[in-house]
Amino acid sequence: MNTVLITGTSSGYGRETALHFHARGWNVIATMRTPRPDVLPESDRLRVLELDVTRPESITAAFEAAGPIDALVNNAGVPSMGVFEGISMAEVREVFTTNTFGVMATTQAVLPQFRERGSGVVVNVTSSVVLGHMPLTSVYKASKMAVEGFTSSLALELAPFGVRAKTVEPGACLTTNFGSKLPHGAPLEELVPEPYAAFVKKTMAEFMGQDVFTKESDVAETVWRAVHDTTGQLRFPAGPDAVRLDQAK
Numbered sequence: 001m002n003t004v005l006i007t008g009t010s011s012g013y014g015r016e017t018a019l020h021f022h023a024r025g026w027n028v029i030a031t032m033r034t035p036r037p038d039v040l041p042e043s044d045r046l047r048v049l050e051l052d053v054t055r056p057e058s059i060t061a062a063f064e065a066a067g068p069i070d071a072l073v074n075n076a077g078v079p080s081m082g083v084f085e086g087i088s089m090a091e092v093r094e095v096f097t098t099n100t101f102g103v104m105a106t107t108q109a110v111l112p113q114f115r116e117r118g119s120g121v122v123v124n125v126t127s128s129v130v131l132g133h134m135p136l137t138s139v140y141k142a143s144k145m146a147v148e149g150f151t152s153s154l155a156l157e158l159a160p161f162g163v164r165a166k167t168v169e170p171g172a173c174l175t176t177n178f179g180s181k182l183p184h185g186a187p188l189e190e191l192v193p194e195p196y197a198a199f200v201k202k203t204m205a206e207f208m209g210q211d212v213f214t215k216e217s218d219v220a221e222t223v224w225r226a227v228h229d230t231t232g233q234l235r236f237p238a239g240p241d242a243v244r245l246d247q248a249k
Helices: 012-023 056-066 089-117 138-161 194-208 216-228 240-248
Strands: 003-006 027-032 046-050 071-074 121-125 164-170 235-238
Touching: 003 012, 003 056, 012 027, 012 216, 046 056, 056 089, 071 089, 071 216, 089 121, 089 138, 121 138, 121 216, 138 164, 164 216, 164 240, 216 235, 235 240
Parallel strands: 003 027, 003 071, 027 046, 071 121, 121 164, 164 235
Antiparallel strands: none
């Protein structure tokens, strides 16, 4: 029976992906920075472990407790929205520490077992912001574009060992708590320098006026497809808006 370790499973895409794999017979290691076993069903095929991807000792402890796995899904991440002029460098570092360096750290932790066994897959969840030109996402997009580049090179390095690396690019989902996790913890409107206020208001209205959005199930199904893909495909847009952006490139 296969085992997947998924980061950031307390809500949103991560939680739905854990449920998706569990429903299809996999063993699931569901990791969270602050474990909340109540958000997932009790099962002898599902374990909740503490994992903070920004702390090396937490990564080591989690992978030791997890034991051998067949797939790693790097889903944990933090958002960032706003005009770049109004974003502090402290926030920039926080976003990259989780979204980019955290992905690299967990990936590096699992590679020895994958390489030695000659099998395994790493799926890095990025975002549809990498597919188009989107304002108010400069720092977030930069952190996710870095993961896209990292994964594309990583896939080439791992191929001789029978190990695969993929990215899943979710579109915008209005039912996750993405916005509530902004590092600065304040409403976007309060952090925008006044000269940008009209631009931000117009941009947010256009965003909320989209006719298609992504559901958590879209992402879970796409991660499942990426984990099982053996065609060499690297990137997997997830959700109708992400697919639309990808096709428009």
